[in-house]
Amino acid sequence: MFTIRHYSKRFLTRSIIFRPLSVGITNRQKTNEEFQPTINLIKEDLHLINRDILQHLRCYEEELNELAKYHFDTKGKLIRPMIICTMARSFNQQEDNFLHENQRSIATLGEMIHTASLIHDDVVDSSDRRRGKPAAANRWGPRKAVLAGDYILGIASIMLARIGNSDVISLLSRVIQDLVRGEFMQLSTKESDAEQFQDYLNKTFCKTASLFANTCKAVALLGNLSNININQLADYAYEFGKNFGMAFQLIDDLLDVTATDDDLGKPATADLKLGLSTAPVLFASQQFPELQTLILRRFSESGDIERALELIDQSDGKARTYHLAEQYANEACRILNNFPQSLNGSNRFLKFLIYLTQSTLKRRH
Ligand code: FPP
Ligand code: MG
Numbered sequence: 468m469f470t471i472r473h474y475s476k477r478f479l480t481r482s483i484i485f486r487p488l489s490v491g492i493t494n495r496q497k498t499n500e501e502f503q504p505t506i507n508l509i510k511e512d513l514h515l516i517n518r519d520i521l522q523h524l525r526c527y528e529e530e531l532n533e534l535a536k537y538h539f540d541t542k543g544k545l546i547r548p549m550i551i552c553t554m555a556r557s558f559n560q561q562e563d564n565f566l567h568e569n570q571r572s573i574a575t576l577g578e579m580i581h582t583a584s585l586i587h588d589d590v591v592d593s594s595d596r597r598r599g600k601p602a603a604a605n606r607w608g609p610r611k612a613v614l615a616g617d618y619i620l621g622i623a624s625i626m627l628a629r630i631g632n633s634d635v636i637s638l639l640s641r642v643i644q645d646l647v648r649g650e651f652m653q654l655s656t657k658e659s660d661a662e663q664f665q666d667y668l669n670k671t672f673c674k675t676a677s678l679f680a681n682t683c684k685a686v687a688l689l690g691n692l693s694n695i696n697i698n699q700l701a702d703y704a705y706e707f708g709k710n711f712g713m714a715f716q717l718i719d720d721l722l723d724v725t726a727t728d729d730d731l732g733k734p735a736t737a738d739l740k741l742g743l744s745t746a747p748v749l750f751a752s753q754q755f756p757e758l759q760t761l762i763l764r765r766f767s768e769s770g771d772i773e774r775a776l777e778l779i780d781q782s783d784g785k786a787r788t789y790h791l792a793e794q795y796a797n798e799a800c801r802i803l804n805n806f807p808q809s810l811n812g813s814n815r816f817l818k819f820l821i822y823l824t825q826s827t828l829k830r831r832h
Contacts, residue, residue: 509553509819512548512566512571513549516578517539520536523622524622534612534615535619537606543598547577547682548574549823550711551574551577551682553823554683554704557814558686558691559692572626572627573682577639579619579623583617583620586603586612586616586619587613587616589602592737594734597732600732630689641677646674648673652666652669653674660749663744664749668713676710676711678712679715682708684705684708687704687705707803707820715827717795718789718792721746721785721792723736723738723739724776739772745788746784746791747779749784750787754782757778792828799820799824803817
């Protein structure tokens, strides 16, 4: 499904000087001053998105109301709406400061689909914590949590239908389909190591990159760029989102074996505990074949997780995972070269997308 092209980093280094920072925009983070006006615009978008989510989810059933809104708090990184709004604005070149209501709706309902999937995921994974607090399933029980996820999905579907564009409806429906396929895929482990890595990449696309890819394409189609190549440009937006999403998830998988519970706001080494093999352990198994036995029995025996972590540490699994994330991130940035110059020549949204892409490689949670 994926071909990673090897190419030089010249494009990145000549475009911008990157500083390490986390992805979310918060006041305490140092950001490149060049981006401050852009960040202020996107922050305003995020504020409206948060407001819209709470308004749309409102219902008369008090407990459902509370439960549905529970995970939409300030602890989320909001990286999805941030990328979607920035991509959307880059497609509105006639009016540099403009974000169409339908484009903002995509960011809003994209975040709703994502959060609904996390609420369900915590039930599937029997996970107690999410975004630094008890998971909804932990507080209300799995039955109510699943229903709340369904409810959020229902509201997101109404918003999607109101946009009234059948291509966009297909793209966002594909996201939901992929989320379920990805979650389903990880319930079993492939026999051979070659199959395991391909399965891991496919699952990563489905669970994470598909949402970035399809929402980026949707806002591109909903933009006001008058260009006869709009379908081609929308495909580039998709490719950007796909590569960004792959890089984002690879870093997530790396953090799972390097960060602490507190850093993540959820239990670390959760993947191994769930029996899941992600890039660090799959790469490590190429150096230490004894890991295959542990991978195939999904780290189910006492001492398996500790041994896997030891071998990951001794291997170059973490470095190779980071390197692969870097390749996807570089590819995401390279694709932005295909986008047209903005009318005022600033290309500030494209530069900000590059900045966010590089920042995702440096994040700590
Ligand atoms: C997080 O995975 C989970 C997802 C990104 C997708 C989960 C999808 C479903 C449960 C299918 C149902 C979908 C919808 C739209 C209701 P993770 O366990 O790797 O990450 P975590 O550490 O954040 O839990
Ligand atoms: Mg989980």
